[in-house]
Every structure is written in structure tokens, then in C-alpha cells.
Amino acid sequence: MTLFELSHLSVEFPAADGTTVPAVSDVSLAVDAGRTVAVVGESGSGKTVSLLAATGLLDGAVVGGSARFDGVELNGLEPRRRRALLGARIGFVFQDPASNLHPFKRVGAQIAEAVRVHRRGSRAEVAARVASLLADVGLDGEARIARAYPAELSGGQRQRIMIAIAIANDPALIIADEPTTALDASVQASVLRLFRRIQESHGTAIVLVSHDLGVAGALADDIVVVRDGRVVESGEARGLVSAPGDPYTRELVLAAQLHALPAGGVAPSHRRRGDDGAPVLRVSGLAKSYRAGRRRRPVVDGIGFDVAAGSITALVGESGAGKSTVGRIAAGLQYADAGVVEIAGVRLPTAVADGVPPLSPQLRAEVQLVFQDPYTSLNPRKTVAETIATARAVRPEWGHATVRSRVREVAAQARLDPGLLDRRPHELSGGQRQRTAIARALFPRPRLLVADEALSALDVTTQRQVILLLEELRDTQDLAILLITHDLGVVATVADAVVVLGPEGQEEAGEVDRVFGSPRSAYTRLLLDAVPRLDGRVAG
Amino acid sequence: MTRLVLGRLLRVVITLTAVVLITFLLTTVAYNDPARLIAPDNATEETLASIRATFGLDQPWWVQLWRYAVVGPPIQGVATGLLNVPPSLGYSYVSQRPVTDLILEKLPATASLALGAFVLWMLVAVVLGVLAARRPGGPLDRITSVIAYTTLSVPVFVVAVLLIFVLYFQLSLAGIHLFPSGGYVPFSESPGEWARHLILPWTALVLVQFGPFQRIVRSSVLEVTGKDYIRTATAKGLGPGRVYFDHALSGAANPILTLGGIELASLMGGAIVTEQIFGIDGIGRLAVRAASTGDAPVVIGVTLVGAVFFVLITTLVDLVTHARGGR
Known part of the structure; x- marks a missing residue:
């Protein structure tokens, strides 16, 4: 049975001049109870915006289309009824637990609050519930954790606290927005395992938002690929990863392969020469x-x-x-x-x-x-050519002509279009900027x-x-x-x-x-x- | 934490030493012959000379400072200097009474005025500041902004005189005696009269002070409303009241506490103008009287007490904001 469903969702933001800026134009997805759907795309694709706007967590967004949870239309739902769902039947886990937990409140109190919002109970009952939630997320046996401030905990512990808040009222659905992106790799895996354990024991449905097809493939039953505010492809996870239909999905699969270990083991070193000369x-x-x-x-x-x-x-x-x-x-x-x-x-x-x-x-x-x-390592006032030639100070013997030809040479080596040489960093994409940085590094023949x-x-x-x-x-x-x-x-x-x-x-x-x-x-x-x-x- | 406390204590000691030194030097320069204050009007040169010798006023300033700080005035033959326990602030030249007694007498009036006004304007500023931050640019934000800048640009004596004119004078003419024109009734005598006498001066201080404060609360809260943890609070299903007055306010509290502490501290040293206009016999009036008669020990004593309040309250705020955790 479908628990949560977005159909033809669109999101626009009002701009200063009275017009609106579209962020999401057409996103549809459906999650059955107890299942996991991953929404995958690059930053700026609108994947996070869709889910936050659908659940009413984006102030000022103009939402079109429909978002239904358990038969209730969320779009246009009156605030009181929406608040009764948030935190109770829909739990949230956000990307960076360092900024998503209140810095001046003890984490135990933050979990207790999540419990108390939706149910009455004595002080002792709430405390018992907090203790059992801490145990659920693998933070039991350490009494000091409940009394700690977020800054005193590690990234993994903080994200477990966020998860404890999300599951405080046994929600039917958890929306997890890049829940492992801010974490170290070893912590990432254990947090993903925790999600799976919660799902198995409580039958919770999960919507996982991620830029990483590897993370999505590890957890999801179905995957929805989003680009520029639209769904480009969706389907069963294993099939989509092994046989992507859309070229953009293929691109994401290749990118994910880059971050994953090859199934057949690492090929022997392709170093052409190594031990023959003195090391650099x-x-x-x-x-x-x-x-x-x-x-x-x-x-x-x-x-x-x-x-x-x-x-x-x-x-x-x-x-x-x-x-x-x-x-x-x-x-x-x-x-x-x-x-x-x-x-x-x-x-x-x-x-x-x-x-x-x-x-x-x-x-x-x-x-x-x-x-x-x-974005921060390039001087915003210098053109690409000037940036590349920064290191001419360490090649005092090079004249103007040499510098100019060397700039063109390294730009070509870094696969940087010569037409970009007169641009400044804000006119470049992220990839072009990093190519500029590489060309700058290559300039003095290191x-x-x-x-x-x-x-x-x-x-x-x-x-x-x-x-x-x-x-x-x-x-x-x-x-x-x-x-x-x-x-x-x-x-x-x-x-x-x-x-x-x-x-x-x-x-x-x-x-x-x-x-x-x-x-x-x-x-x-x-x-x-x-x-x-x-x-x-x-x-x- | 211990390190922080010790460091702050050291700063307190240095600040207070500097305050004593500077006020002592200033009063020695400004009031050149305290002997005439002490002596009767028709005193002879010999009498003046003997007074100077008794009080050590003929000694160089550093000897006088030493006597003030350590030995104390020799009037009753007991060492009563600043560094004794309890510290003595010397004797008033004019009233011939211990400065400590003079100040302790006036403290309840000043503290009632300062603390009451502080609590009231913090309440008003916080409530209006948070509400204005909920809808920046909205009607409430605009109205409070106009009020804030208007009251800020009107001096306290104008506000005070207007309050007296309308709420005392005009009402009295109409036969309604809601508020007295001034004076102070100790809380222990009659709590009701105490409050009735303080309402107008409180209102004057609140009107003058809440404006800038409301703007600070508004901007501090506005700064945190875009933070992720505010969204987390909403995602828990909390209503806007809890989100703003608990989560956002608590996140924004540090600058508010710091500035509030400074304001309260400077009021505790005596609200000079307000006390004068409303006839409240507090530390502010004591200071004005002492300064105009040249009563140097009282001037130094009042300044020092004000400084003690200032460093104690600001240090306390520092320790509180530190103890609140976070970063």
C-alpha cells in the first residue's frame, strides 16, 4: 500500500522582483509502507527541496502538485494538522548533525522534547523512553551522552542522536536527507546499517535523499533519479544500477563506480616505471x-x-x-x-x-x-590566464613570451578551453575552476x-x-x-x-x-x- | 572552567584597582582643599592646617592613596581602609559619616529602580523582538522599529517629565490620584506603595531603553532562524511559539544576555537623571550631591561601587554564557 506519494510536485521560490524562480518542476514518486526509495541527483537538482517543500519545511516556497501521506493531502494542509504528523508519523534525519542539533541544549533533552511534543507522560516515562531510544540507536551504556551538548559528541554519535529524534514516536516514514554525507566512511557504513535495522524491526518506510548512487544502492529498493527539478528515470534499484536507461543515470553510475571498490579486486599497478629512478x-x-x-x-x-x-x-x-x-x-x-x-x-x-x-x-x-x-582557492579578481601565471615568480628566467606560451600550453594540458583564459572565476563552472587550479600548478614545470x-x-x-x-x-x-x-x-x-x-x-x-x-x-x-x-x- | 574563572577574577582585580587609582587622582586634582569642607566657615588658617595634618591632606598623593586603601581614615583610631574586611570606603567630609553607610542606605532605592526597570524592558524587548523577527518587514516589525528609533532619540528627562505631566499632573487635575509625583517607599514598609512610586520611573526607563534592545533581540533571533536546528525543531512538530520563544531565542541568547548585563550593570551604579526627576533618593543623587560639594571620599566610593557592580555582573554573564555549552 502506498504510504507516501508525490505526484507532479513543483516548487517555486518568490524572487525579490515579484516573479518566481522554479526549483522543482515535476517530481513524482511513491513509497510503500516498510520500503525504501532513494532520490538521487547532484547538488542543485531539487531533490532535497522537493521533500522539504512537500512536508512544509520550506518557508515561503510555492508548492504545486500533490503530496499525500497515508491518504492525507499535505499540500495546503492546515498547520495544526501538519504539526500533528511531523515528528510523530514522519521523522526527519538531515545532512549535518552538527548544525541540525540545537547547540545550547543537552542531547537527552532534545530527544525528550521530541517524545513530549506528541505524547503525554510523566518525567520518568519520558526518561525511560529516551533511554530506550538511545539503546535503539546504539548509544546505550553511556549515561554521559544524554547529558552532553552536541559539540561534545563525535559526528557519528550526533547523527545517531538525530536518528533517535526521528524515531522517537515510531514514525511510519523517515525522510533522510544525505544522512551520511557529512560523516567519515567507516561511520557512514554503520549509520546505514542502523537505518536498515530500524526498518527491519519497526517496518518503517524510508525516503533517502543522496547524491551518491553507491549509498542509494546500498539501502534502497527503488531509485528515483532527479535532474534539474525533474525525474529523469526511476525503477527498481538493482536493475537501474546495472542497466541505466538515461545517459545521466549512466553518468551517475560511472561516478559511483569511481567511489566504490571494483568487484573483481584492484588491478595490478599500471605504473610504467617506478623503482628505476630516484623518487621525486x-x-x-x-x-x-x-x-x-x-x-x-x-x-x-x-x-x-x-x-x-x-x-x-x-x-x-x-x-x-x-x-x-x-x-x-x-x-x-x-x-x-x-x-x-x-x-x-x-x-x-x-x-x-x-x-x-x-x-x-x-x-x-x-x-x-x-x-x-x-571556489575559495582562486583569486576572484584575477583572470584565468593571470591565475595560471601566478607562479612565474619561481621561474624568473622566463620572459613574457615564454610565460604567455606556457600559459597556453598548460591550459591545453589541463583540457581548459583557450576561450576561458580571459574569464574570471565567477564565470566558470566548478570543473573549469579546478582545471584552472591544476593548470596553475602545472605552470612552473613541477x-x-x-x-x-x-x-x-x-x-x-x-x-x-x-x-x-x-x-x-x-x-x-x-x-x-x-x-x-x-x-x-x-x-x-x-x-x-x-x-x-x-x-x-x-x-x-x-x-x-x-x-x-x-x-x-x-x-x-x-x-x-x-x-x-x-x-x-x-x-x- | 577554573582557568576561565581565575582569569576573569584577575581582570576584575585589575579593573577595580585602575578605577580606584583614576578616581582618586581625579578627585585630588579637582578638589584642591577638602579641609575647608570639613572646617567651619570661620575657621582660622591654623585650624585648617591642623585638619590637613590630621587627615594627612598635606601629604603627597601616593601617601594619601596608601592611607585610603590600607590604613583608612584615623577618625576612630581603628584601621578601616579599603583593603580591610569588611572594606571601608572612608568618611564623608560633608556629613562626617562612613561612606559605606551612606551608600548602603541608598542602595535599595537604586536597586529597586534598576532591577524592576531591567526586568520590565527585557520582557517587552524580548517579546516584541521575537515577534518582529517572525515576520521581518511585517506590520509589527515596522511599528516596533519606528517606536524603537523614536524613543531612542528622545532623552530620558523629556520622557520622564512628559510622564509626570500626563500621568500625575493631568490626572490629579481631573481628580484621579493614580501615581505619586515622586519619592520612594521601601518595599519592607509597603510593597504596594513601593510599586506605585516606582511605576512612573520604571516606565520612563523602559521607554528609553527597550527600543535598541528590541532591535538587538530581533536581529539576533533573525540570525538564527535560518539555522538548521530551527528546521529540526519544526520537523519535530513543535508549534511556532515553541520554535521561536524556545529554540530560536535560546540560540540567540548569548548576545542578548551580554548586552542586557552591561545595561543592568550601568543602571546599578545609579540612574542619575531618573532619580533626580522622580525624587528617588538613590545612589545617583548621592553621587551628584557629592560631586557638586567636592565630597571626594563619597565620589570615589560611589564610583567604586558602580564599578564593582559592573565587573561582577558582566563577569557573571560571561560565566553563564560559557556554562551554556555550545561552542
Whole structure:
């Protein structure tokens, strides 16, 4: 029986000039009781807006079409009757639990409130209900959690609190908007498992909104693909992933494959040459600490690996493992406390100090960085050509003509249309911006490129193109690339070697096929188990 | 937390020391011969000289400061300086009474005026501020905005005199005696009369103060209404009252508490103009009288008490906002 149904839903926002801006033009979907439907699309496709507007959580939105829940039309429903449904029969889990929980209220009180809104009960009854909800979401046995403020909990714990709020009144439907996107990979998998357990024990229907077909495929029975405010394709999950009909769905499947581990294992390294020459980057015994109050807290210790010319070495680990610190030290932007860092045979200075180590222009030219977010890492006042030529300071011997021809050369290498050279960043798409950043990095003929989460701010389809570009640069320019990422799927696709950083330091390093095929460290295995697999549901 | 408390206490001590030092130096410069205040009008030069010698007024200022802070005035032969327990603020030159007693006498009137007005204007400002934030640009927002800026630009003495004119004078002419024109009745004597005497001065202060405050509440609440956790509150099925007056207000409370604390603190030092107009014999009037007669110990004492209230209340607010969790 259909529990929740959107038919020909449209959403418009009133603009300042009296007209309306359409956000969603035609979205239809149906969820049966106890089933899961995933709504998949890229950011801006209107998938979140549809569901928030349908349930009346978007102030000021003009909603057309119909949204029915359990036989009740939600569009135009009077506020009192809608409030009786929200939180009681429809529960919500939002993307970032850090911003969705009230920062000044204890989490136990926030759960208790969700219970009390819809049912009367004594203080003791509510407290008992909160305790059983905490147990349901796997947070039992820790009395301190209910008394904690959100800021005192980890991301995974916070999202479990959000889920406890969502299921506080045994809802028939949970709307989960990107519930795992803000979480680390290993936490992501356990939260998805929690959703499945709740569904199995309570028969709850779930609408999962996600940009990631991998996450959607892991949880959903049916998938609805949304683009530019319309449904482009919908169908049974397994069939849709294995045989996508629409070209856009195919694009999403390819993108999801990038983040998933290949079913047949990782192919042996395709490195053309490796051990024959001296490595471009050599790191051994690297240690770095930060000042924390009066003491110094170690961030990384005992890190050691090489990056050879014409190869991609990935540095992986969860957030906070110190990946970016290693990257910045390797790029000569930070001192290491101790250890050896050599770029093209030249040893970088080490010191227990902050600030940027003084390097010669020649050495600066050897290593370049690409940052995570091309929306903030490009100077908005400079044209693409000016941005690309920023590093001419480290090539003082190049004249004007050389600089100009070099700009065109690297723009071509980064597959950047020459017509874009006079544009400024706000006139570019996300992918074009990141290509500009890559061209800028290539400009001084570096031998080492450090790419720090260079994909994570990009749309899934753009990510694939940038990955292909990095692969191409490795092969044609003989670049050594240090790829810093949390995404093991990307590593499996593109990297030759991998270094795994855990909370305790470097877990292991080696060829990707060896590390992924037979991981020696339990931590690496944990990370690998957490990667969604396109061909099946989440493990466990 | 301990670190924070210790740090704040250190700041309190430094601030208060600076206040004592500065007011002491200012009064020594401004009032050059307190001996004439103490002596009878027809006193001879010898009498004046002996008074100066007794009070140490012929000593350099740092010796005088030392005596003020540590030894205390030698009148009854007991050490009664500022650093003793309980601290003594010296003796008034004019009334020949301990400054501490003078201030303690006036404190209830000032505290009644300040706390009552504070509670009233916080209530008015918070309710109107939150309601205005619910519909920014709506009728209530526009009306309160006009009222806020109008009352803000009218000085308190105009508001006070107008209130007296209308609610006391005109009503009395009509034979209705709702409010007295001024004065203060202690709460312990008659709670009803206490409130009746304070309503007009409270109203004057509320009218002058609530405007800017209402705007601050409005903008602080408006700043959090777009936050995700407000949407979570709505998604729980809470009504707009709970969403705005509980979730949004609690999220916006820190700046409101901080500014409210500062306002209350400065009122506790004496609402000079309001006390004058309504004839409330509080710390404000004491300060004005002392300053105009050159009664240096009272001036220093009143300033110091005001400063103590200020640092205590603002420190308390700091600790409260810190203890509220969040970040």
C-alpha cells in the first residue's frame, strides 16, 4: 500500500522582483509502507527541496502538485494538522548533525522534547523512553551522552542522536536527507546499517535523499533519479544500477563506480616505471606536532613513503588523521619537526616551528599544490590566464613570451578551453575552476603535484573528469602526484601506491593492489569494509 | 572552567584597582582643599592646617592613596581602609559619616529602580523582538522599529517629565490620584506603595531603553532562524511559539544576555537623571550631591561601587554564557 506519494510536485521560490524562480518542476514518486526509495541527483537538482517543500519545511516556497501521506493531502494542509504528523508519523534525519542539533541544549533533552511534543507522560516515562531510544540507536551504556551538548559528541554519535529524534514516536516514514554525507566512511557504513535495522524491526518506510548512487544502492529498493527539478528515470534499484536507461543515470553510475571498490579486486599497478629512478618525493621518519595550550600535541609521527615520477601515490585516512599536514610539509609549506623530506634529491629544512620554510625558487618550482575547494582557492579578481601565471615568480628566467606560451600550453594540458583564459572565476563552472587550479600548478614545470582532497568539492560527474585528467598528466607529463583523499574508491581507480594514515600513525604503505587485496593492518581492513559496493547492500 | 574563572577574577582585580587609582587622582586634582569642607566657615588658617595634618591632606598623593586603601581614615583610631574586611570606603567630609553607610542606605532605592526597570524592558524587548523577527518587514516589525528609533532619540528627562505631566499632573487635575509625583517607599514598609512610586520611573526607563534592545533581540533571533536546528525543531512538530520563544531565542541568547548585563550593570551604579526627576533618593543623587560639594571620599566610593557592580555582573554573564555549552 502506498504510504507516501508525490505526484507532479513543483516548487517555486518568490524572487525579490515579484516573479518566481522554479526549483522543482515535476517530481513524482511513491513509497510503500516498510520500503525504501532513494532520490538521487547532484547538488542543485531539487531533490532535497522537493521533500522539504512537500512536508512544509520550506518557508515561503510555492508548492504545486500533490503530496499525500497515508491518504492525507499535505499540500495546503492546515498547520495544526501538519504539526500533528511531523515528528510523530514522519521523522526527519538531515545532512549535518552538527548544525541540525540545537547547540545550547543537552542531547537527552532534545530527544525528550521530541517524545513530549506528541505524547503525554510523566518525567520518568519520558526518561525511560529516551533511554530506550538511545539503546535503539546504539548509544546505550553511556549515561554521559544524554547529558552532553552536541559539540561534545563525535559526528557519528550526533547523527545517531538525530536518528533517535526521528524515531522517537515510531514514525511510519523517515525522510533522510544525505544522512551520511557529512560523516567519515567507516561511520557512514554503520549509520546505514542502523537505518536498515530500524526498518527491519519497526517496518518503517524510508525516503533517502543522496547524491551518491553507491549509498542509494546500498539501502534502497527503488531509485528515483532527479535532474534539474525533474525525474529523469526511476525503477527498481538493482536493475537501474546495472542497466541505466538515461545517459545521466549512466553518468551517475560511472561516478559511483569511481567511489566504490571494483568487484573483481584492484588491478595490478599500471605504473610504467617506478623503482628505476630516484623518487621525486622521499619522506622518512616524518613527525609534526602542533601547539595545544602550553604543550605540543603530535599530529603525525613516523611517516615514510616515496613518490616516483610518473606515478600516483595516495595518502588516505579519515578526517583528523593528519593527511593535509603531511601534504603541506611535502609541498614545503610547513616545517616538519623531524625526519627527512626530499624533493628531487634536495632535503627540506626541518624545525620545531610554525611559518613557511624558506625554499629556493628552483625548489618551489619543483612542487605545486592543488587545493580542495576551487571556489575559495582562486583569486576572484584575477583572470584565468593571470591565475595560471601566478607562479612565474619561481621561474624568473622566463620572459613574457615564454610565460604567455606556457600559459597556453598548460591550459591545453589541463583540457581548459583557450576561450576561458580571459574569464574570471565567477564565470566558470566548478570543473573549469579546478582545471584552472591544476593548470596553475602545472605552470612552473613541477615534478611533484600535491592534490589535497582536490575532488571532494566537485560534483560527482566532474570528479570523474578531473580524475581522468590527473591520470593523463601522470602518463604524459611524467608527473609524480601525491593524492590526498578519504575516498578509497578513487584510490582503487587511479593510484599506483597507497599510504594509510590511522589515528595511531602510519598503518601501512605499498602498492594499491597489494594493500587493498591483502591488507596487513586491521585499520585498513576497517576502511575498506566501509566502502560502499555497487553490486550489493552494505556489509553486515 | 577554573582557568576561565581565575582569569576573569584577575581582570576584575585589575579593573577595580585602575578605577580606584583614576578616581582618586581625579578627585585630588579637582578638589584642591577638602579641609575647608570639613572646617567651619570661620575657621582660622591654623585650624585648617591642623585638619590637613590630621587627615594627612598635606601629604603627597601616593601617601594619601596608601592611607585610603590600607590604613583608612584615623577618625576612630581603628584601621578601616579599603583593603580591610569588611572594606571601608572612608568618611564623608560633608556629613562626617562612613561612606559605606551612606551608600548602603541608598542602595535599595537604586536597586529597586534598576532591577524592576531591567526586568520590565527585557520582557517587552524580548517579546516584541521575537515577534518582529517572525515576520521581518511585517506590520509589527515596522511599528516596533519606528517606536524603537523614536524613543531612542528622545532623552530620558523629556520622557520622564512628559510622564509626570500626563500621568500625575493631568490626572490629579481631573481628580484621579493614580501615581505619586515622586519619592520612594521601601518595599519592607509597603510593597504596594513601593510599586506605585516606582511605576512612573520604571516606565520612563523602559521607554528609553527597550527600543535598541528590541532591535538587538530581533536581529539576533533573525540570525538564527535560518539555522538548521530551527528546521529540526519544526520537523519535530513543535508549534511556532515553541520554535521561536524556545529554540530560536535560546540560540540567540548569548548576545542578548551580554548586552542586557552591561545595561543592568550601568543602571546599578545609579540612574542619575531618573532619580533626580522622580525624587528617588538613590545612589545617583548621592553621587551628584557629592560631586557638586567636592565630597571626594563619597565620589570615589560611589564610583567604586558602580564599578564593582559592573565587573561582577558582566563577569557573571560571561560565566553563564560559557556554562551554556555550545561552542
